Amino acid sequence: MKLGRLAQEAGIALDTGGEAGVTGFAIDHRKVAPGTVFGAFPGTRFNGEDFIPAAVAAGAVAIVARPEARVEGAVHIADAEPRRAFARLAARFFTPVPETIVAVTGTNGKTSTVEMTRQIWRMGGHHAASIGTLGVTTADESVSTGLTTPDIVTFLSNMTGLAREGVTHVAYEASSHGLSQYRNEGLRVTAGAFTNLSRDHLDYHGTMESYFAAKMRLFDEVIAEDGTAVVWADDPWSAKVCEHAGRRGLRVLAVGGQAETDGSSIRLLARTPTQLGQELDVEMAGERRKVVLPLIGAYQAANALVSAGLVLATGGEAGQVFDALARLQPVRGRLERAAITRAGAPVYIDYAHTPDAIEAAIAALRPHVRGRLITVLGAGGDRDEGKRPEMGRAAAAGSDLVIVTDDNPRGEDPAAIRKAVLGGCPGAMEVADRREAISAAVAAADGDDIVLVAGKGHEQGQIVGRGDAMRVLPFDDVEVAREVAAA
Incomplete structure (x- = not known):
């Protein structure tokens, strides 16, 4: 494909080099081959502009970079937001893509919501996939990417690969990092969802307002102008989300107990915990429905209903969608x-x-506890330090016994991280080794108790050190819990 044609379709003016043939896109100079368009972006650890000469020597035909960057021997596509320009160009190169794409943003619930959306679509007869923290998940396989939002080249190539495999519907996680760094741009996004907002990633964004603004790019710029915003209405930030969607003229589909009883909203009237799940009483378009959800916890109900909203926003039939909720599998x-x-x-x-x-x-677990709730938790290193004592306070407020242990210490002193968490729960036990901490929780629990191991979820490694000294030690909370429970 000619560079000039890609630029024209992306709305980017070129002075020269339009006849150059493009064979691929890269943001890693080591992956440049003849005909590649190279994205040279300033970053927190490296400045991609330093690798422009190497990219040109490897055969790059164009460099997307800031106007002040020095480019010799290739076309310089200069833009004050080079990541955005690069994404728009790349999106014209990576084709085809699935015809129906939705995105989910929020602090918590993104992974569950995109995966539940995929499951509902699949039960409706569509060939569907999800992209996010768990990787690329289809009906028959899951391939880990290692990031909630992969880089733009990986993201777009994944989309094209899925389309060529026959996937027609994709739900992806739109993280604040991904949105602020234009890692998932250029595609037609039919609908986007907001789950909630709470403290996270302030080491990167600085303030809650900046964090929120990054999330809002989904509604301000990414969703198609005739698209739909699915908003969990029971979050304190939801009204502001609706304002952003309204300014774009997006259709708003509110979900939750505070959703209006209009024809397009899903109002949660009641939620009753059961032994293995919960019963939901919902109303939409004047019709009340009973939903038996085989998942526990209020936030799982929220994720499931937001997923239902996304499927309805993309043409799903209400009866089939609500029936599918009863067959959702745990994430x-x-x-x-x-x-x-x-x-x-x-x-x-x-x-x-x-x-x-x-x-x-x-x-979510408390209604099912007859005895004690025992919580094991830690906090990640090289991440927002301010949330650590708050995590300890949250655990202490709802648990009968708290055990503070290591999570992913990365480049920090694990003892210092534990001390910060213990600042919010001074009466907690401290067990540094995570396996020993889980074992201690299991040993302390009797038949009326429940053990919660929080923090790592699906992860299968423990990250220790940073840079060249970083190691990923094999560790899976699920497997460890099974081993110590059987011991």
Whole structure:
């Protein structure tokens, strides 16, 4: 494909080089081959502009970079937002793509919501996939990408690969990092969802307002102008989300207890916990429905209903969509029951790694606890330090016994991280080794108790060190819980 044609379709003016043939796109200079368009972006650790000469020497035909970048020997596509320009160009190169694409943003619930959306679509007869923290998930396989939102080249190539395999419907996680760095741009997004907003990633965004603004790019710029915003109405930030959607002229489909009783909203009238799940009483378009959801917890109900909203926004039939909720399967590492101890206590694994998520996971389990709720948690290193004591407070407020352990310490001193968490729960036990901490929780639990292991969820490794000294030690909370429960 000619560079000039790609630029014209992306709305980018070229002075020269339009006849150059494009064979691919790369943001890693080591992956440049003859005919590649190279994206040279300033980053927190590296400046891609430093690798422009190497990219040109490897055969790059064009460099997308800031106007002040120095480019010799290739076309310089200069833009003040080079990531956005690169994404728009790349999106014209990677074709075909699935015809129906939706995105989910929010602090918690993104992974569950995109996966539940995929399941509902599949039960409706569509060939569907989800992209996010769990990787690329289709009906018959899951391929890990290692990131909630992969880089733009991986994202677009995944989309094209899925389309060539016959996938017609895709739901993807739109993280704040991905939105602020234009990692998922250029495609027609039919609908987007907002789940909630609570403290996370302030080490990157600085303030909650900046964090929220990054999320809002989904509604301000990414969703198609004739698209739909599915908004969980029971979050304090939801009214502002609706304002952003309204300014774009997007259709708003509100979901939750505070949703209006209009024809397009899904109002949650009542939620009743059961032994293995919960019953939901919902109303839409004046019709009340009973939904038997085979998942526990208020936030799982929220995720399921937001997923239903996304499917309805993309042409799903209400009867089929609500019937499908009764057949949803648990999402890996999201209140996943990993084991039952010899004493009869169930052990749940959850990805909760923010104060709000820990509170939600505890609230989900509390109605099922006859004895004590025992919570194991830690906090990740090289991440927002301010949330650590808040995580401890959230655990202490809802648990009968808290065990503070290591999560992914990365480049920080694990003892210092644990101390920060213990600042919010000074009466907690401290067990540094994560396996020993899980073992201690299992040993302490009797048949009326429930054990919650929070923080790592689906992850299968523990990250220690940073840079060249970084190691990923094999560690899977689910497998460890099963091993210690059987020991």
